Amino acid sequence: MTPTVAIQMDPIARIDIGGDSTFALALEAQRRGHQLFYYEPRDLSFRDGVAIARLRSLTVRREQGNHFTLGEDGIRPLSGMQVVLMRQDPPFDMAYITATHILERLAPGTLVVNDPFHVRNAPEKLFVTQFGDFMPPTLITSDREAIRAFRMEHRDIILKPLYGNGGAGVFRVKQDDENLGALLEMFTLLYREPVIVQRYIPEVRSGDKRIILVDGVFAGAINRIPQEGEARSNMHVGGRAEAAALTERERKICEALGPELKKRGLLFAGLDVIGGYLTEVNVTSPTGIQEVHRFGGADIAGLIWDAIEARIFAR
Numbered sequence: 470m471t472p473t474v475a476i477q478m479d480p481i482a483r484i485d486i487g488g489d490s491t492f493a494l495a496l497e498a499q500r501r502g503h504q505l506f507y508y509e510p511r512d513l514s515f516r517d518g519v520a521i522a523r524l525r526s527l528t529v530r531r532e533q534g535n536h537f538t539l540g541e542d543g544i545r546p547l548s549g550m551q552v553v554l555m556r557q558d559p560p561f562d563m564a565y566i567t568a569t570h571i572l573e574r575l576a577p578g579t580l581v582v583n584d585p586f587h588v589r590n591a592p593e594k595l596f597v598t599q600f601g602d603f604m605p606p607t608l609i610t611s612d613r614e615a616i617r618a619f620r621m622e623h624r625d626i627i628l629k630p631l632y633g634n635g636g637a638g639v640f641r642v643k644q645d646d647e648n649l650g651a652l653l654e655m656f657t658l659l660y661r662e663p664v665i666v667q668r669y670i671p672e673v674r675s676g677d678k679r680i681i682l683v684d685g686v687f688a689g690a691i692n693r694i695p696q697e698g699e700a701r702s703n704m705h706v707g708g709r710a711e712a713a714a715l716t717e718r719e720r721k722i723c724e725a726l727g728p729e730l731k732k733r734g735l736l737f738a739g740l741d742v743i744g745g746y747l748t749e750v751n752v753t754s755p756t757g758i759q760e761v762h763r764f765g766g767a768d769i770a771g772l773i774w775d776a777i778e779a780r781i782f783a784r
Contacts, residue, residue, distance in 0.1 A: 472781060474498050475506040475524060475547060477513065477568070478556040486536045490756045490770075491556040495529045497770035501778075505529070506550070507539060510557045510564065515571045520547045547572075551781050553581045558754050559634035561592055565753070580780055582773075583752050584734030591735065593749050594631055594665050599729075603722050603747040608666040613653050616666055620644065625669040628652060631662045634753075641669055672744025678713055679757045680723065680740040681769055684776040685731030687723045688769045689761035690715060712764035718745045726750065737773055 478491050486492050499505055505527040512523035526540030547553055555572060559565060569585035576586075590596075597604060608619045609631065620626045624644040633639070638659075642649050656664050676692035692713035699708075715723070719742055730738050730752075739755035741748045758769035 472501075472503045472552065472778075473506065473550045474503045474552045474554065475508065475522065475550045476527065476554045476556060477508055477510060477522070477572075478554070479558055480509060481507060481527075481537050481539075484536075486531060486533060488756070488759050490758045491554070491754070492529065492536070493759050493762075493770040494554060494556070494773060495527065496531065497768075497774050499529055501774060503552075507537075510568055513568055513571055514544075515574070518574075520571050520574050521545065522547055547575055548578055550579050552777055553579055555581055555583065555585060555588065556754050559593075559632065561632040561634070561753060580777065582734075582736050582777060583738075584736075587733035587735055588752055591733065591750070591752050592632060593634075593751050593753065594629075596752070597747055597750045600722075600725060600747060600750075603718075603725070604667075605670055605743075605746040605748065606668040609663050610666070611657075611663045613650075616653065616664070617649065619666050620649065623668040625671075627667045627669050628656075629665055629667075630656065630660050631665050632660075643669075667748065670744045670746055670748075675744075676711070676713070677708070677748075678719070678742045680715070680719060680742060681755065681757055681761060682723060682727055682730055682738045682740065683769060683772045684736050685727035685729075687715065687720075687727070688772050689758070689766040690719075691757055691760045691764065691766075710760045710764075712766070716745065722747055736776055 476495060484492055495505060506524040507527040508522040508524050514521050521544055523542050524545050525542045528538040530536055553572060566589055569589040572581045572585040575581055606623060608615060610616060620642060626642050627639065628642055629639040640652055673695060676694045678690055678692050680690045681688045690713040692711045693708040694711060695708055722742060735752045737755055739751035739757055762768055
C-alpha cells in the first residue's frame with residue numbers, strides 16, 4: 470500500500486524552495502512514492518471526536534515559481550493518513566497548542582512528526598532549561614527589577630519573547646543602553662508571558678551553530694554568521710550559512726539531549742549553540758537541512774524519512 474502523508478504547513482506558495490526544510494521533506498517523500506496531501510493550520514478541525522482537515526493532493530518539483538501543484542480540496546479524516554507532518558512555523562501560541570491537542574487524538578494509528586504531545590510540552594526556550602549545565606546565565610521573568618539586576622550583574626544581555634521565533638523581538642541591551650525601560654514597556658504591551666533574558670555571548674560574532682538531530686542522533690550542522698551591525702544570526706534576517714563541524718562540548722550536548730528527544734518522539738530537532746552554550750532546542754518546525762546538504766553534509770531529509778518509515782512499517 471502506498472503510504473499517505475499529510476503536511477500541515479504555512480502557505481506553500483510563499484516558501485523559499487532553496488532553503489525550506491518542509492519542501493525538502495516533501496520532495497523526498499514523493500521520491501519514495503508516498504502520496505502527499507497538503508493543508509494549512511486553519512484547515513484543521515475536530516468534529517464529533519474526529520480530527521479532520523480540508524486536504525488537497527500535492528505534487529512538488531524543484532522549479533522556482535512553479536514548485537507545487539494542488540488537487541481539488543475535500544474534507545477527510547486525518548486518521549486515514551499514515552503520517553502527518555506538523556510543520557507550520559510558530560509563534561507557539563494558543564492556536565498552535567490547540568492544533569497539538571487535535572493531532573494528539575490521531576495516536577496510535579497515525580504517526581505525527583514531531584509528536585504533538587511532546588511538542589506542546591517542550592516549548593523551545595523552556596525545554597532547554599532542563600539542560601542548565603550547557604546554558605548561558607538565563608532569567609525568565611516578568612519582574613522588571615529582576616531584569617535590571619540581571620543586566621547590572623552581566624552588563625550585556627539579550628532580551629527576547631519567551632514564545633517568539635525566527636529572531637523576532639530579540640534585542641541586545643548593553644549596560645549603558647537607555648532603552649531597557651521602553652523595551653520592557655513594549656514587551657508588557659505585546660505579551661502576557663514572561664520574557665527570557667540571557668547573558669550576551671560575544672562569540673555569536675563567529676556564528677550561531679544549528680545542530681540537527683534525527684531520532685536523537687547527530688545528523689549535521691551549519692554555522693550561521695550574523696551580518697555586520699546585527700545581533701541576530703537567523704538567515705531570514707541576513708545571517709550567512711557556512712559549513713560547520715562539532716566541538717567536543719557540542720558532542721557532549723548532543724549526547725545529553727539525544728536520548729531525551731528520542732524518548733519523547735521529537736524525531737527532528739534543531740539545537741542552537743553559541744560559543745559552546747546551548748540557547749534553544751527547536752522542535753516545532755526546525756530548519757537547516759537543505760543548507761547542511763548544500764555544504765556536503767548528510768541528506769537529512771532522507772534520514773528523517775528512514776526514521777519515519779521504520780516506525781510506520783513496523784506497525
